[in-house]
Structures are given as structure tokens and as C-alpha cells.
Amino acid sequence: MAIPKAIKILLGCNEQQTAFEWIALQLSSRLETTSSTTSDNAESRVLPSRHTKGLLRPIFVILRFWRTLQNHWHSRFPGWRSGLAGFTILATMLLIINTSTLIWAAVNLVDRDATIAVGHCDKIQKLSVYSYFVINILSTGLLAGSNYCMQCLSSPTREEVDTAHAQFSYLNIGVISWRNLISCRKRRIFTMATLMLSSLTLHLVYNASIYFTDAMHMHDIALVTSGFFENGRWTQHGIIPNTDGQIYESRLRRLQDLASNGQIWDQTQWSNLTVFECKEYSSRLSDRGSVLLVTDHQHVNASEETTVLDFTVQEPTNYQYLNRYISDHGPILYCLSLIVPSSCRLQIRVGLLIVVVVINTAKVICFLVTFREQNGTPLITVGDAIASFLKFPCTKSLGLCLKSEKEVVGLLNESENWEHNTIRKLPVQFRPKNLRYHDASSFYPWAAYISFCMIVIVVSISLYRDIMIKYAENNIATNFRALWNYGFGRSRDESSTYVTTPWCTLTLGMNGHDVECVSLDMEIFNVLVASLPQLVVSMVYIGVNHQLTVMIQLRDWTSLASRRQPLRVSEPEEGSSQVATYWLSLPYRFSIPLLASSVMLSWLVSQALFPYRASWFDDYSEEVKRGPSLTSNTSAWGISFSAMACICAIGLGTLVFIFPLAVSLRQCAPGLPAGPTNSFVIAAACHPPPNDRHAARGLVKWGVVASNHDAADGRLVQHCTITSRKVEEPIKGCWYS
Known part of the structure; x- marks a missing residue:
């Protein structure tokens, strides 16, 4: 198609080239729009057919209604505020539920505890299993909300990034970063520490706040x-x-x-x-x-x-007393056993529930503080940072387009930078590297993650071995069918133990063989020891979440070199091609399975190792406060365990541990250097041509554009950048800056 001569006269050479590039990009973008929409992008779109009929039509009506609600919600809480508002509402609702439960428990308090239900032991144990499952769902929801809030809280603004770059430093983008807080947000360290500490302890205390009381009749x-x-x-x-x-x-x-x-x-x-x-x-x-x-x-x-x-x-602690009694008293015609109401109970430990309410309150306050403190437009995702640097490039990073994070950090740490207020920049030969997802993290985070998970798995297997030994000592069948029939979270004589502290004075009980701790009340100690694995599960969740986040960021970062695509940002500009993100850095197809596996793992751990209380009751189902002997203890706390739940927990935990390792072996698209969480690396890749002022609004790609910089030997040195203009792939062995 020929361009009219009058237009050619009006357009200069550069303008003609720009116009042709613009027309070509418009045609190519129409062809690439479909291919550039990945499966992650499809999560934010609902495209029902107009001619859909039959059973599918109500489904699409519901989806359209849900989409309308989403639009209203996001208009009220744009960007990152949308997710934080949702988690704040969730935390507030849970605070109301927990506070109401605490008030009810305080009103119905009996001897420091409140009873939720009384009945047959099988029924109460099932209720206990369901209660633990609900508790772990709620705890994991608050844990995910805290993780979301911590990333929002530590995300820097563009002004803070520019300040760090001016001081030859950098900030982290898209991840939870203590570095950011220490560098420029010291007043938020307390909020961050509160969120982290409450996240680690919530599962532990929440699971310990309810317990099963086994009825033992005197x-x-x-x-x-x-x-x-x-x-x-x-x-x-x-x-x-x-x-x-x-x-x-x-x-x-x-x-x-x-x-x-x-x-x-x-x-x-x-x-x-x-x-x-x-x-x-x-x-x-x-x-x-x-x-x-x-x-x-x-x-x-x-x-x-x-x-x-x-x-x-x-006393009920001697289980074979009738056998010996009958043998000592001659011939017996028959026996009559009194049938009494079952007195097993599901109870609330009010003191620990108070701690849960305090933790929940702290989380709500931290969420609200983040709403108030996080002013401006923080760079929460890598897309936010790219959009900002494309609009206002960082001059400090010019000429470092092929430098990886390790190389950039080395340059920033050179002492002569401070003396000359500049960074040593030399053209670099392009040598494509076959990056894999594991290159998103350095050696030390991977070493810490693998070592911690391996220790947890080894300790868990050792615990399972101890359970099998105890079963064998009590002549309990250990085949798979028998273990399955024993069930999850069921208290048994043969699968219980009594844990004591090193400072506890041990003596023989009144029956001559039970070991009792007489120096202090071991109730809280046994409860916390049984719930301690919940702390480990929370730490594993945070570790897996971090490793997956940085790997997915590297995937999205390097994909800019392979295809033209819109930027995924927290607040898309109106009329642009930018895509709204309904997560921060981890897509739904990763975050939802991670949350589900965390819920299941926490629940299985709560059924594999759990606190229990054994209390004495009389024929009228009244709790006995004193035994026949004045020195007898009529209530005891201990730790019970389930072999099948332990097997399932070890299996699921191993899968959760292996999954990030398997993902880390995948290859990335070659081209862009590693380091998408480093603000300086991102800034170095965002120096578009002067005529591409609105690059962030369109479909962008990383590649080679013309540059006016010459090398010392007179050869032309080109520049690589993210731009909406036409780019070419860098050539191996050529020089770029």
C-alpha cells in the first residue's frame, strides 16, 4: 500500500520509519494477541458464547454475575488493595468468630476449660477430626493473608528505588524483602515482624486450643x-x-x-x-x-x-485387674457390667484461645496499618517495575542491559563507584545462557530449603519408626489395612505417650508402674509439644511459597525475550493492553494447590501427633476429682499418635518438598539475564527508544534496538531493551550495552 506523497513530505526519515514500524506492530499484535495470552492470562477472562444454550447457560450467567461483582470490587479497591481488603475482611470475620467462641467458653468455663460436646467417644473423636480440619483451613487462610500483606508492606515505591540506585544499591521487587524495610522503611519493621511471628505461631496455638478428653471409668x-x-x-x-x-x-x-x-x-x-x-x-x-x-x-x-x-x-489405670481378681477369688458364675453414659468430651483450652484472639487481632491491625502506610503506587510485581522504568528510565542503569544480578551487585559494591559517582560500564558480548528455574535463587536459599525439609522428613520417619516399635510392643497389627482401620486422630492406650521435661522429677505412680511427673503441671508442655509440628508446616509453606514465587518471576521475565506480550501489573492503565493481576507474583494454578496442600498437611500433622487428656469418671458420668487414694491423679495429659496419619503426612510432605525441585529443572527462554527481583537489573533492561514513550501501555518484547553508542574500536554497539517497537534477537558474539 503506497503512502500519499503529501504525507511523505510532512514526515521526516525517522518519522517514516516510526510510522512503518507502528503499522507493522499493529498487524503483528493482532496475530500475536491470541498466542501471547498464556494459561495464566486466561484465569482472568470469562468468554461465554452468545449462543450457549441448555445446561451451560446458567453456568455462564453465574460467571457473568461473578465477573460483575469482581468489577465493582476492583473499582472500589484497585490493584493490590483488592486482595488486601479481602484478607482484611476474612481476618475480621475470623476475629468475630474467635471472640464469640471465647466469650461463650468463658461463660461456660469449668476448671479452666469449656466443653463443646459430650458423648460417645467415637462420635466425639470424629467431631475432633472435623474441628481440626476447619481450624487448619482458617489458619492457612490467615497465613496466606499475612504472606500477601508482607509482600505489599515491603514493596518499594519508585521514589525509594531511585534513592537506592543513587546510593549504588538496589531493592527487591515482587518478593517479601527485609532488605527493603531495613534500607528505607525502618518504621515498618515492627509491623513486618508481628506478621511473621504471628504467622509462624498461629497454627501451633490454634491447633492446641481444642483437645479430646478420653473417659476412663473408676x-x-x-x-x-x-x-x-x-x-x-x-x-x-x-x-x-x-x-x-x-x-x-x-x-x-x-x-x-x-x-x-x-x-x-x-x-x-x-x-x-x-x-x-x-x-x-x-x-x-x-x-x-x-x-x-x-x-x-x-x-x-x-x-x-x-x-x-x-x-x-x-482405679482405671490398671487394665487387667479383673483377670487377676477373678483368679484370686475362686469360681465365678457370671458378671454384670453397669452401662453408663459415655463421657468423652471435646473441650476448649481457654488460655490458648485467648492467645489465638490476640494473634488474630494483631493480624487485623497489621492489615489496616498496611492500608494506611502504603502510600503512592508501590512496585509490587515485576510488571509494575517494568512499566515504571519504561515510562521513566533510570539513567544509573544505562549500558548494563546484559548484566545479571550477580554482576550488577558486584559493580554496585565496587568502592571506586562512590569516589567517581559513576558505575564502570563496558560493552558486553552476548553469550546466551541456558537458564533454568533454579537460577532464580542463589545457592544459599536453596541449601537452606533443602536442608530444612530433609531434616523434617528424617525426623518424621524416625517418629513413625518409634510408633511401629510401640505398636509391636503392644501386639498391635501393623499391616496397612489394620493401620487404616485405626483411623486418624484416634486416642488409644497403645498409641499414647507421656512426655516430660528434663527438669521434671519422676516417680512411680500408685499402681506401681506408671511414671508420673510430680514437680509441675505438664499440661501446657504436652499440648505445645504435640502441636510443635504445626510450626514446621508454617515454615515449609513460607519457604515453598518463596521458592515458587522467584521461579515464576524468572519464567515471566525471560519470556519477554521469546514473545510479545502485555505487562501484568497491579493497576492497569485505562485503554492500555496491560493485564490486571489478581495475585501478586504467584499464579492461581500454583497458589491454590499450594494452599490446599498446606491445609491438608497441617490437618494430617494434627492427626498424626495430637494432645489428649484422660480423666476419671464415676458411674454417674461425673468427673472424679480424687481417687480412692489421696495421692492418686485423676486426670493426665499426654501425646497420642496415629500411624496412618503419620504415613500420609510424610507422603504429602515429601511431595510438597519435591515439587519446587521438579519445577526448578525446567528451562527458561534464553536472552534476558537472571535477576528479575533486583530493581537495578530490571531498570537496566528498560531503556526504550526516545520515540517509544508509551511502551508500557502496549505489547512489549525484549530485544535489540539501534544505539548511537560506539565501542572503542569503532564498531557499532547496539542496545537491548524492553520496548513496544520492533526488535531483533541478539546475535551471539556481538557487543551490546
Whole structure:
């Protein structure tokens, strides 16, 4: 197509070249728009067909309605404020829920704790499993919100970046950075530290705030004749000890009242057991109480005037007492077991719930402070930084277009820069490097991540081995089917332990074999030890999130050399090709699976190792405050574990650990030097031609443009930059600045 002569006269040479480039770019952009829209971009678009009919039409109606709500939301909270506002609302709602729960627990407080539910142990344990799952969802949501807020809080403004560059330094873009805060935002260090500390401890304290109380019944055991059920007379001489004789007598009379007048035939009140079943009877049955051993009085050397031949009150810590008792008292006809209401409980530890409310409140305050403190337009994403430097290039970085982050940092650290107030810049031969995703981080972050995760996996496997040893000692089947049937988060005698501190004085319990800590109350210690793995899970989440973030940034950064694409920014300019980002630096297809895996891993850990409380109850489902012996402890805290949950946690944790390593092996597009989180590296790649003032608004690409800089030997040195103009690929061996 010919251009009219009048237009040619009006246009100079440069203007003609610019016009032709503009026309060519408009044609190429129409062809490349579809290909430049990656799967990540598709996450922000909903394009239903006008002719969609049938079952799909309501779906698209819902999607359009959701898109309308999104538009209103983003108009009210543009850019990064949108995500932060959402997390602030979430944190506020959770604060209301937690505060309401705390008030309810305080009103229903009994002996420092509040009871959520009482019932059969299987039912309460299932409720406990579901409660832990909900708690870990809420905790992970707050953890993700804190991560989002910390990145917003540490993101620098353009003025702060220019100040750092003027001082021969740099700031980090697109990642959580303590360097940024220390360099230019010292007053925000406290807010950042509060968010970090609360994020690490939230899972730990939240999971420890509820616990399962196992019911262990204290049994009255009476050796009686059939006349006992007909209100037969008995004497306490010889069968009731002198110590606490009145207490024993009242317990025996109450037991006779429950068994007389034909009540033993009520199957809802009494259970008839054979002698064999009676020998296997355990106090761990949460719905069984006292036991009557019925004997033929003709075979017992006792007075005919008494219907009670022996009586004792048995503590529930001795599980095989009936077997020995029956062997010592001759032939038994049958046994009667009193059926009592199950007394297992799901309870709230009010003191720890107060800590949860404090942490939640701190997070809400930090979110609001970030709203107020983060003024101006921060450079939250790499796209924000590119757009800013394309609009207002940084003169300090001119001539360093092929320098990687390592090389740039070396130049900035040279002492002569300060003396001459300049940076030594020389043309560089282009040598394309086959970058992989792992080049986004240096050796030390990868070493710390791998070492920490390996230690966690080794310790977890060691814990599983200890569980298997304890199972073997108690003759518990360890095949997969048996472990699966045991379930998650279920407290068992054989899968429990009692952890003590080094400063605890250990003595034998009243039964002669249980070890007890008598120097201090071990309740909080056991609760926190059981919940300690939650701290590890939070640290793993933060580490995986950071490694994935920098790798995805490197992917998006290097892709600018392979295809023309719009910039992904936090606040797109109206009428531009810029794409709005609904995340910060991690796409949904990475962030959502990461959040889901974090929830599942936290929940599995809470079921693999969890605190429990064992309390004594009487036949009336009332908690016993004192045992038959004045020195007996009627309540004990411990740590219980589940082998199957441990297996699943180790498996999922290993996958979470391996996933970033697998991603790190992927190759990046060649061309751009590594260092997309370094503000100086980004600035060096953003020196477009003077006639490309609005480059950030269109589709951009990195490549070679003409330059007026000459090398010392007289050869032409070209320049590489991100621009919306036509570019060519750099040639290996050629010089660029």
C-alpha cells in the first residue's frame, strides 16, 4: 500500500520509519494477541458464547454475575488493595468468630476449660477430626493473608528505588524483602515482624486450643451372691478397708440400689458378661461402669449372713485387674457390667484461645496499618517495575542491559563507584545462557530449603519408626489395612505417650508402674509439644511459597525475550493492553494447590501427633476429682499418635518438598539475564527508544534496538531493551550495552 506523497513530505526519515514500524506492530499484535495470552492470562477472562444454550447457560450467567461483582470490587479497591481488603475482611470475620467462641467458653468455663460436646467417644473423636480440619483451613487462610500483606508492606515505591540506585544499591521487587524495610522503611519493621511471628505461631496455638478428653471409668468391683439383688444384708467387716470406710460403704449401698428389685434384667442398664468376657474387661470402655461378680456362695468360705464377699474400688489405670481378681477369688458364675453414659468430651483450652484472639487481632491491625502506610503506587510485581522504568528510565542503569544480578551487585559494591559517582560500564558480548528455574535463587536459599525439609522428613520417619516399635510392643497389627482401620486422630492406650521435661522429677505412680511427673503441671508442655509440628508446616509453606514465587518471576521475565506480550501489573492503565493481576507474583494454578496442600498437611500433622487428656469418671458420668487414694491423679495429659496419619503426612510432605525441585529443572527462554527481583537489573533492561514513550501501555518484547553508542574500536554497539517497537534477537558474539 503506497503512502500519499503529501504525507511523505510532512514526515521526516525517522518519522517514516516510526510510522512503518507502528503499522507493522499493529498487524503483528493482532496475530500475536491470541498466542501471547498464556494459561495464566486466561484465569482472568470469562468468554461465554452468545449462543450457549441448555445446561451451560446458567453456568455462564453465574460467571457473568461473578465477573460483575469482581468489577465493582476492583473499582472500589484497585490493584493490590483488592486482595488486601479481602484478607482484611476474612481476618475480621475470623476475629468475630474467635471472640464469640471465647466469650461463650468463658461463660461456660469449668476448671479452666469449656466443653463443646459430650458423648460417645467415637462420635466425639470424629467431631475432633472435623474441628481440626476447619481450624487448619482458617489458619492457612490467615497465613496466606499475612504472606500477601508482607509482600505489599515491603514493596518499594519508585521514589525509594531511585534513592537506592543513587546510593549504588538496589531493592527487591515482587518478593517479601527485609532488605527493603531495613534500607528505607525502618518504621515498618515492627509491623513486618508481628506478621511473621504471628504467622509462624498461629497454627501451633490454634491447633492446641481444642483437645479430646478420653473417659476412663473408676470401677466399683463387688463379689456378691444372688441375694445381693434382693436387697440382701451384708456387713462391712473384713471387706471394706478402715481408710475411707464411710466412702466405700456409701458406694456399695448405691451400687446395690442400682441392682436390686429386678433392675439387673434391664438390658439398657446392665450387661451380662461371661467369665471369659469379664476377664477381658477393660476400664477403657467409655460406656461401662462398675462390675458385679456373681458367685455361688456354697463354694465360698464365708458367712451365710452376708451377700457381699469382697469389695474394692479399682482405679482405671490398671487394665487387667479383673483377670487377676477373678483368679484370686475362686469360681465365678457370671458378671454384670453397669452401662453408663459415655463421657468423652471435646473441650476448649481457654488460655490458648485467648492467645489465638490476640494473634488474630494483631493480624487485623497489621492489615489496616498496611492500608494506611502504603502510600503512592508501590512496585509490587515485576510488571509494575517494568512499566515504571519504561515510562521513566533510570539513567544509573544505562549500558548494563546484559548484566545479571550477580554482576550488577558486584559493580554496585565496587568502592571506586562512590569516589567517581559513576558505575564502570563496558560493552558486553552476548553469550546466551541456558537458564533454568533454579537460577532464580542463589545457592544459599536453596541449601537452606533443602536442608530444612530433609531434616523434617528424617525426623518424621524416625517418629513413625518409634510408633511401629510401640505398636509391636503392644501386639498391635501393623499391616496397612489394620493401620487404616485405626483411623486418624484416634486416642488409644497403645498409641499414647507421656512426655516430660528434663527438669521434671519422676516417680512411680500408685499402681506401681506408671511414671508420673510430680514437680509441675505438664499440661501446657504436652499440648505445645504435640502441636510443635504445626510450626514446621508454617515454615515449609513460607519457604515453598518463596521458592515458587522467584521461579515464576524468572519464567515471566525471560519470556519477554521469546514473545510479545502485555505487562501484568497491579493497576492497569485505562485503554492500555496491560493485564490486571489478581495475585501478586504467584499464579492461581500454583497458589491454590499450594494452599490446599498446606491445609491438608497441617490437618494430617494434627492427626498424626495430637494432645489428649484422660480423666476419671464415676458411674454417674461425673468427673472424679480424687481417687480412692489421696495421692492418686485423676486426670493426665499426654501425646497420642496415629500411624496412618503419620504415613500420609510424610507422603504429602515429601511431595510438597519435591515439587519446587521438579519445577526448578525446567528451562527458561534464553536472552534476558537472571535477576528479575533486583530493581537495578530490571531498570537496566528498560531503556526504550526516545520515540517509544508509551511502551508500557502496549505489547512489549525484549530485544535489540539501534544505539548511537560506539565501542572503542569503532564498531557499532547496539542496545537491548524492553520496548513496544520492533526488535531483533541478539546475535551471539556481538557487543551490546
